[in-house]
Amino acid sequence: MQSLNWDDLRYFLEVARTQRASGAAKRLGVDHTTVARRVRELEAALGTVLFDKSRADGFVLTSDGQRLLAYADTVETTVQSAAEQFTGGAHSLSGHVRVGSTEGFGCFFLSPQLARFAGKHPDISIDLLPVPHFVSLSKREADLAIMLERPERGQYVYTKLCDYRLKLYGTRSYLDRHPPVNTVTDLRDHAFISYVADLAFSRELLYLDRTIPNATANLCSTSVIAQYHAALQGNALAILPCFMAELNPLLEAVLPDEVVVTRHFWLCCREDLRKLRRVTSLWDYLRAAADENRALLMGESREMRYVAA
Secondary structure: OOOOOOOHHHHHHHHHOOOOHHHHHHHHHHOOHHHHHHHHHHHHHHHHOEEEOOOOOEEEEEEEHHHHHHHHHHHHHHHHHHHHHHHHOOOOOOOEEEEEEEEHHHHHHHHHHHHHHHHHHOOOOEEEEEOOOOOOOOOOOEEEEEEEOOOOEEEEEEEEEEEEEEEEEHHHHHHHHHOOOOOOHOOOOOEEEEOOHOOOOHHHHHHHHHHHOOOOOEEOOOOOHHHHHHHOOOOEEEEEHHHHHOOOOOEEEEEEOEEEEEEEEEEEEEEHHHOHHHHHHHHHHHHHHHHOHHHOOOOOOOOOOOOOO
């Protein structure tokens, strides 16, 4: 143990999270041969094998690797906490936070909100990951995550961030060129844009069939932003989050009191990271921003509002 290089734990953690030497190298800013060498040195120092390697699965933790992961995670968080105390972080926000989110919410809501936060705190750096799939907190793909579903297991802290609504939208040009819509039954004569059903990362996204019986989608995408831009072309209708569609005056809600879906976003992070001041401050800011924008999120306003960062 005297030959253990504590810095090797950083390399071990990134390989464990990405399962690839190349992926770890990108996150650490080094080449993949350096990552592989540091892992070998750590295994030699501990006298054990930490990863099984294969072309198909990459670096897979062994049982000893799994045991070390828990310790290394704790070491990393402890070092981050110490840095806050001894480098001024206890009094001013500094450091790095990575925020994962669903694609539409990340691009249309979080992006402008986080831009305000970053502008007020120049010593903190934020990575925003708006992606059409789940983000792994356990692998440290993100420090904070906004999710469609709350975690069912694991050492996480979570709270309901907000309710939000989705409604059926189309352009005025589309509505003028197609049969009038007075009831849900009238929608059977219309075309729709929706998700690719077998590729949707959550069943929470498959609301078209549940909301509009016998609806036919002639254009499908895994991206809600792609659906949004397709709807703007004026050839079909789409169920879109109000926080996206209401910001664009070209889109109008169709049967807004009848075709409406309510969903929830959950704000989550790991228990150990919740103690970091930069994470706590951003957590509180996002909750305040969501509360301030309840009307937009629920489709009752077309205005984005901001809170003090």
